[in-house]
Amino acid sequence: MIVGVKDSLKLIGISAISFCAVLVCAMFLNYLIDVNLAADMAGAQAAALYKAQVLTAKVVVAVTGGCLGVAAMIMLFFYIKNYIDAHKNELGILKAMGYSNFRIALHFWSFGFGVFFGTALGFAISYAIMPEFYRAQTEGGALPELAIGFHAEVLAYTVIIPTVLFAVGAILYAAIKLSRPVIELIKDREKCSDKMCREKPDDKPFLVSLKRSVLSSKKTLVFFIMFASFCFSAMTQMSVSMDDYAGPMLMAMMMVIGLALAFLSMLIAVVSAVNGNAKTLAMLRVFGYSRTECCNAVLGGYRPFAYLGFAIGTAYQYGLLKIMVELVFKDFGVPELKFDYVVMLISLAAFILLYEGMIFVNVQRIKKISLKQIMAEN
Amino acid sequence: MIEIKDVVKRYGAGESCVEVLKGVSFNIEDGRFAVILGASGSGKSTLLNVASGLDKPDGGSVIYDGENISLYDDKQLTQFRKNKVGFIFQQYYLLPHLSVEQNVKLGADLAKNEDYKSIITAVGLGDKLRKRPSSLSGGEQQRVAIARALAKKPQVLFLDEPTGALDEQTGRQALDYICGLQKELGFTMIMVTHNRNIAEMADIVVCMNSGRISEIYQNQTVKSAYEIGW
Ligand SMILES: Nc1ncnc2c1ncn2[C@@H]1O[C@H](COP(=O)(O)OP(=O)(O)O)[C@@H](O)[C@H]1O
Numbered sequence: 001m002i003v004g005v006k007d008s009l010k011l012i013g014i015s016a017i018s019f020c021a022v023l024v025c026a027m028f029l030n031y032l033i034d035v036n037l038a039a040d041m042a043g044a045q046a047a048a049l050y051k052a053q054v055l056t057a058k059v060v061v062a063v064t065g066g067c068l069g070v071a072a073m074i075m076l077f078f079y080i081k082n083y084i085d086a087h088k089n090e091l092g093i094l095k096a097m098g099y100s101n102f103r104i105a106l107h108f109w110s111f112g113f114g115v116f117f118g119t120a121l122g123f124a125i126s127y128a129i130m131p132e133f134y135r136a137q138t139e140g141g142a143l144p145e146l147a148i149g150f151h152a153e154v155l156a157y158t159v160i161i162p163t164v165l166f167a168v169g170a171i172l173y174a175a176i177k178l179s180r181p182v183i184e185l186i187k188d189r190e191k192c193s194d195k196m197c198r199e200k201p202d203d204k205p206f207l208v209s210l211k212r213s214v215l216s217s218k219k220t221l222v223f224f225i226m227f228a229s230f231c232f233s234a235m236t237q238m239s240v241s242m243d244d245y246a247g248p249m250l251m252a253m254m255m256v257i258g259l260a261l262a263f264l265s266m267l268i269a270v271v272s273a274v275n276g277n278a279k280t281l282a283m284l285r286v287f288g289y290s291r292t293e294c295c296n297a298v299l300g301g302y303r304p305f306a307y308l309g310f311a312i313g314t315a316y317q318y319g320l321l322k323i324m325v326e327l328v329f330k331d332f333g334v335p336e337l338k339f340d341y342v343v344m345l346i347s348l349a350a351f352i353l354l355y356e357g358m359i360f361v362n363v364q365r366i367k368k369i370s371l372k373q374i375m376a377e378n
Numbered sequence: 379m380i381e382i383k384d385v386v387k388r389y390g391a392g393e394s395c396v397e398v399l400k401g402v403s404f405n406i407e408d409g410r411f412a413v414i415l416g417a418s419g420s421g422k423s424t425l426l427n428v429a430s431g432l433d434k435p436d437g438g439s440v441i442y443d444g445e446n447i448s449l450y451d452d453k454q455l456t457q458f459r460k461n462k463v464g465f466i467f468q469q470y471y472l473l474p475h476l477s478v479e480q481n482v483k484l485g486a487d488l489a490k491n492e493d494y495k496s497i498i499t500a501v502g503l504g505d506k507l508r509k510r511p512s513s514l515s516g517g518e519q520q521r522v523a524i525a526r527a528l529a530k531k532p533q534v535l536f537l538d539e540p541t542g543a544l545d546e547q548t549g550r551q552a553l554d555y556i557c558g559l560q561k562e563l564g565f566t567m568i569m570v571t572h573n574r575n576i577a578e579m580a581d582i583v584v585c586m587n588s589g590r591i592s593e594i595y596q597n598q599t600v601k602s603a604y605e606i607g608w
């Protein structure tokens with residue numbers, strides 16, 4: 001096995017996200033099926049109420065499943081890219097020996113394990129708390145209590161299909177990432193792009209040009225940090241705004257999932273940003289630059305992107321909710337959606353605290369590692 | 379027979395473009411041991427990479443038994459590497475979480491070679507089959523890389539400074555293993571080095587200087603790793 005099981009166990013972030021997604025989706029899917037069955041047998045009045053619940057359930061499943069699924073997939077690709085970058089010499093030698101991209105990539109199926117753990121656990125927990133959920137849904141007495149039925153297709157949709165999909169996705173993505181010239185993988189020399197070669201040596205201060213090159217050499221990381229901030233901003237604000245439309249249980253769930261997702265992806269992003277630049281940080285210190293200068297030069301570049309991600313997330317959640325309110329709830333006489341500045345400011349404050357705090361903690365961590373340790377790692 | 383014809387290789391573009399190989403030509407008969415000799419930066423590795431199909435030339439051609447591999451696409455090159463060539467580099471590039479045996483098996487699988495254990499024994503690692511690379515010395519790791527390359531039964535073996543990371547004694551031992559197996563199995567071997575003494579072990583010596591061949595000569599008598607006085 002080229003990719004060890006240990007490597008796939010590092011996908012704890014993906015497991016956590018798929019856990020959250022399945023926890024919600026399995027519950028709502030199961031409910032959706034049971035409600036649909038009940039609606040067929042109910043009278044006209046109850047049927048209308050059931051239909052509304054089915055609609056809500058569908059939206060919830062689509063939004064949570066879709067968002068978290070995309071988030072998990074992006075995280076998976078990020079992991080695979082990092083894995084290939086970290087092991088490019090060994091993977092390159094396999095290619096040099098004559099293994100085809102696809103044959104090497106096949107070993108990446110084990111990255112599907114991370115998803116399997118998360119979804120299976122999510123599915124189990126989901127059934128455990130389902131009675132509580134069913135009771136909450138039929139509260140108020142307008143509808144009779146529903147019996148929980150076990151539906152095999154829910155298991156297929158939430159555990160089996162996602163696991164297979166992610167394993168296949170991992171293989172395909174790895175195959176794409178591996179399809180570059182062998183020599184690029186084996187040699188540690190970065191490929192000098194035409195643009196970089198043509199660029200004149202600039203006369204900007206060293207730290208400024210360093211900041212630029214750090215950013216352009218780790219583009220996925222920039223994207224990932226932006227994505228994490230996006231999740232944080234969208235999920236926290238959305239869960240609060242949803243309160244009027246979806247009820248407290250759903251809001252609490254969204255909030256917890258949103259925070260977990262945002263926290264995890266932020267953590268992964270910041271840790272990778274600091275780790276990925278550990279060597280540069282160490283080198284700079286050897287040359288006598290101060291710690292503040294180092295950290296600003298290497299990590300400061302990510303900051304604008306983090307805040308940009310936050311801004312996009314804010315706009316996204318407002319837009320999405322607006323569309324949802326207008327399409328789904330228009331017949332139910334719910335109040336019009338207004339942009340909530342207070343929530344936005346609170347969320348922004350929390351974000352600043354979280355982001356800057358994480359950078360700070362991680363930089364402290366790097367400071368503690370001795371230079372020798374960092375340099376010896378490769 | 380390998381024919382290298384007017385090979386040109388450039389790096390970079392525009393003003394910063396450098397020509398690293400400036401029209402290199404030579405032939406190597408099957409079963410021969412050729413050394414590419416030259417100072418650091420003279421283009422030896424680049425030449426080896428182009429000659430072995432790891433990299434494409436910007437001009438000229440690389441011909442194996444009448445087939446021009448510089449025209450191959452990625453798929454054909456993969457097939458070519460699988461069936462024809464083996465590599466040993468200065469860095470060993472072993473897969474860290476696989477045992478010695480599994481690392482060698484990676485090469486053997488490609489050639490459907492069931493008898494790879496004898497090669498591990500031949501390089502003197504018969505008692506270390508289950509060890510991880512990290513628990514081996516540099517010389518032992520390089521021998522695993524040698525076994526992995528040979529288990530593939532290559533027709534041509536390419537080596538880029540294979541002893542560069544080893545001390546004199548272990549380096550000589552590794553060379554001795556490789557050369558012994560080359561004579562025994564009769565494959566073609568092309569080795570890059572900057573060490574003049576190693577050149578005395580080869581049949582043919584190709585001297586590189588700033589991207590050109592400055593001299594090619596054949597050794598009348600070939601010395602063993604222990605005679606070269608390195
Ligand atoms: N990928 C690359 N991009 C730009 N220049 C390169 C690249 N690879 C090698 N070179 C340059 O080509 C020249 C020859 O390199 P190389 O073939 O590795 O030399 P040798 O192996 O003889 O030491 C060197 O000057 C090196 O800087």
Ligand SMILES: [Mg+2]
Pocket residue numbers: 422423424538
């Ligand atoms: Mg070299």
